[in-house]
Amino acid sequence: MTTPQTVEVRFKGTRKAYFLWPAADDLLRVGQSVVVEADRGRDFGRVTAVGEVAEKKCAGACTGCAVGEAQATKEPLRTILRRATPDDLRSHEEVRRSEEEVRRKVIERVRAHELVMKVSDTEWQWDKARLTIYFTAEKRVDFRALVRDLASLFRTRIELRQIGVRDEAARLGGVGRCGKEFCCSTWLKELTPVNLGLAKDQHLSLNPSQISGGCGRLLCCLKYEHEFYVASRKRFPREGKTLVTAAGSERVVAVDIFRERVYLRGEAQASRIIPLVQLREEMAAVGRAADATETAEPTESTEPTGQLYSSAVPARPIASAPSDPPVPLIPSPERRTRRRRRRRRRPNDEGPSQPDS
Secondary structure, eight states: OOOOEEEEEEOSTTOEEEEEEOOTTSOOOTTOEEEEEETTEEEEEEEEEEHHHHHHHHHHHOTTOOOGGGGGTSOOOEEEEEEOOHHHHHHHHHHHHHHHHHHHHHHHHHHHTTOOOEEEEEEEOTTSSEEEEEEEOSSOOOOHHHHHHHHHHHOSEEEEEEOOHHHHHHHHOOBOTTSSBOHHHHTOOSOOOOOHHHHHHTTOOOOHHHHBOTTSSBOGGGGTSHHHHHHHHTTSOOTTOEEEETTEEEEEEEEETTTTEEEEEETTSOEEEEEHHHHHHHHHHHHHHHHHHHHHSOOOOOSOTTOOOOSSOOOOOOOOOOOOOOOOOOOOHHHHHHHHHHHHHSOOOSSOOOOOO
């Protein structure tokens, strides 16, 4: 029994899904157009990955994937119905051309319902069994009345999906600061988080207008060279650190990882720029000179020449401390009472003599 081929199929925008191709003797190739089984109908897409590559991507990012041993616990993948024919391609182009007109009608209905939302894009399913509307909004939007209105207008299943501004830029496309098309709308299909720490590690300007893209968020390209900057800066001394060089104590003001240079400033406010290799040589030379000075210092001794002696300090006799006087014992009340009784019973020999009568 032959194993079906796992295939990654992409649709309009960044939407993708994974399917199975049962014909093992006639495998699909990347770039071919196919007609797949969709939810309540059929859809049209393009193959972007096949075989082991598609299985790894499905296992790592796809929800509801059933590849290999996961079929028993997850929903099985749908199948690819057939390769797309020329008639299918013409129908697909007609559907895509009609989506712009649909988007304008949806915007009109949104304004009529006075909803605070921005309609970014609309997407028909290939057989027009479903219309997906993508929108952005800052707050939660109650669009139940809008869905009923659109369902009666287009006579199909309506699905409203809220997306972020980065996903909106990926669907619509545009030109970035570099003069090229957005990475997210051309080749960058997986959007990863980008934070301000990436710009700090690269010593870029923290002005939002200079490090933000067309979507208003941080540039995706800040992450491309981040590992290079982190690895390169490990070879340089930390900025603000004080070093001992041939010119004395100097503080690191800045480093240039591309020209392999270090900016130093001495105690007398004298600045200089030296290559990283020269800085390492000066620090090594200073270290060797310090080691040589320590080994050249003679050890002073007061003992006569040729006599063996110990460097340990001779122990001095410790005078014994005078012992403390004994602490008198305080008799208990019972003991004092017994003593009084014994004294009363004794004859009074020590007292004055009684006169004779």
